[in-house]
Amino acid sequence: VCSLGLLWRFEAQDARSAVRANAEYRATLRNHAGWPLDEHAGGVVFAELVSNVVRHAPGRIQIDLECDGTDVILSVADDGPGFDFTAPAAPGALSEGGRGLFLVSQYATALHVARRNEGGSKVRATLRSLPTPA
Amino acid sequence: LIIRLAGEEWDLSTCEELEELLAPAMEHPTVVIDMTAVRYMDSSSLRKLVQMYQKRVNRAGFSCARLVISSPNIRRLFAIVNLDEIWPIFETLEEACSDASISNDPAP
Numbered sequence: 001v002c003s004l005g006l007l008w009r010f011e012a013q014d015a016r017s018a019v020r021a022n023a024e025y026r027a028t029l030r031n032h033a034g035w036p037l038d039e040h041a042g043g044v045v046f047a048e049l050v051s052n053v054v055r056h057a058p059g060r061i062q063i064d065l066e067c068d069g070t071d072v073i074l075s076v077a078d079d080g081p082g083f084d085f086t087a088p089a090a091p092g093a094l095s096e097g098g099r100g101l102f103l104v105s106q107y108a109t110a111l112h113v114a115r116r117n118e119g120g121s122k123v124r125a126t127l128r129s130l131p132t133p134a
Numbered sequence: 135l136i137i138r139l140a141g142e143e144w145d146l147s148t149c150e151e152l153e154e155l156l157a158p159a160m161e162h163p164t165v166v167i168d169m170t171a172v173r174y175m176d177s178s179s180l181r182k183l184v185q186m187y188q189k190r191v192n193r194a195g196f197s198c199a200r201l202v203i204s205s206p207n208i209r210r211l212f213a214i215v216n217l218d219e220i221w222p223i224f225e226t227l228e229e230a231c232s233d234a235s236i237s238n239d240p241a242p
Contacts, residue, residue, distance in 0.1 A: 047145050048177060093184075093216040
């Protein structure tokens, strides 16, 4: 059973910590021992979720990456006002915004958003595996 | 005019820089944006590209920018958010520069 479990905590505005966490996160996906993961899809999920916190809930951010032997799950928690999540529709090509969470919904295989009891939101995204060769 | 994006990653922290790099494209009637080096692009950077498209699309005599994207991951990204519908996308810079099928009329 894969025992992957990593945690990053930093202030969302701390761009240097975000870059370092992103690099460590992607290296972890690349070297995941359990099964091959779609590193690019996982990278998009990470970037969009962290950007979301920077833009809408600046403050402390906590990122967890864990594997339960079946799924690899990225969780991003913030201290912001919280938000109610509805599955985003595909934005029009010329739409000004609305691409961030839509991309997350397309690149993750499952997405769950919850308000935290202590305040803020926690987004859990199940990361995409690479297709196994036939 | 050919603009080459040398950066591999474009995200919230670099999208303002992207806007500055693309600014010359606003003033040139024909432009190719070479994104061969790009490996990651986030929604804030895509938004800057769309804003550039919007600024050009109604200018008389200005053609739609041509994009060079060789990375399958970035092509997939553009397809997911339907941006491949508004831009002519090419695999190589040579193809983008030699394609004569694109008129100087903006895309519909």
